[in-house]
Amino acid sequence: MDRVTSDNPPGTADTAALRPLLPSPLVEVADERFARRGLRLLLKRDDLIHPDLPGNKWRKLEPNLREAAAAGTRTLLTFGGAYSNHLRATAAAGRLLGFGTIGVVRGDELADLPLNPSLAQCAADGMRLRFVSRSLYRRKNEPDVLASLAPPGCFVVPEGGSNAAAARGCAELGRELRGVADVVGVACGTGGTLAGLAAGLAGDQRAIGFPVLKGGFLGEEIRRLQQEAFGGARGAWTLEDRFHFGGYAKRTPELDAFAEDFAARHGLPLEPLYVAKMLYGLTTLAEEGAFPAGTTVAAVITGGAGVGWAGP
Structure with a gap:
């Protein structure tokens, strides 16, 4: 299989050579649903940071890649589901920077099926896919299970890329938004970005986080990540749990209609599983009067609407 190679030595993290677009663009859009409440709506276009590592994928993976290179690691191992954008981003990073990559995929039944577009792209980028049962996947963080999955010397990146290094990387997103917005909305998968x-x-x-999974477990995870990354709680944040539309990868005609309308209004097709849910939530809050007149609201566009790229 042909692979695109980089000019970087294997296992280095010269991420500047990838020429990310930072800080990401910030654009104002005229939306009457916000304007009639006296609100401004800004879009933080993190989806434009890099074509292969867009949005929070860049911000979460880049510090992990640097840690892996500093440790002399040549192989990355990480985890995800059948449509994991984190797996795809890790595979792309490995191709571009010369790391070997291993993806542990939830669901051993998938090994007998044709690869979907996301996993096919992972394989094309050189990722070795290892399919495990869903019961074993749930135990992936147990030391004995992790030891059985990770070859000696590889650098382990958690599911979704969310760890202390990722949280520190995403802090730059907040710094880029200082002085330009009162409230910032972001979709949440594993909590590292928020x-x-x-x-x-x-x-x-x-900041307001919009979880795309049911369960109400993210608050504790965000507090844990902030403790590990910064030594304690940092910043003001809340979670809005009303807008998951049934859970991860779930959509409804109402959500699809909102995304189509937003694209027609603003010329921006929305990624449906993360970004559309977040913007639906922000728009609902605005129409409910949750923000006082004069508030500037920024929405973080963490992923594009192209095939295989979502949000966190």
């Missing part, structure tokens, strides 16, 4: 975003914002700003 943990870092809130830490990077100024004291008079707050």
Whole structure:
């Protein structure tokens, strides 16, 4: 299989050579649903940071890649489901920077099926896919199970890329938004982006996370990540649990209609599983009067609408 190679020595993390677009663009859009409440809506276009590592994928993976290179590691191992954008981003990073990559995929039944587009792209980028049962996958963080999955000397990146290094990387997102917004909305999968975003914002700003999974477990995870990354709680943040539309990868006609309408209004097709849910939530809050007149609301566009790229 042909592979694209980089000019970097294997296992280095010269991420500057990838020429990320940082800080990511910030654009204002005229949306009457916000304007009639006296609100401004800004879009933080993190989806434009890099074509192969867009959005929070860059912000979460880049510090992990640097840690792996500093440790002399040549192989990355990480975890994800059948449509994991984190797996795809890790595979792309490995191709571009010369790391070997291993993806542990939830669901051993998938090994007998044709690869979906996301996993096919992972394989094309050189990732070795290892399919495990769902019961074993749930135990992936247990030391004995992790030892059985990870070859000696490899660098382990957690599911979704969310760890202390990732949270510190996402703090730069908050710093880029200082002084330009009062409230910042972001979609949440594993919590690392919100943990870092809130830490990077100024004291008079707050972040709202919109979980795309059911369960209400993210608050504890965000607090844990902030403790590990920053030594304690940082920034003002809340979670809005009403807008998961049934859970991960779930969609409804109502959500699809909102995304189509937003694209027609603003010329921006929305990634449906993360970004559309977040913007639906922000729009609902605006129409409910949750923000006082004069508030500037920023929405973080963590992923594009192209095939295989979602949000956190």
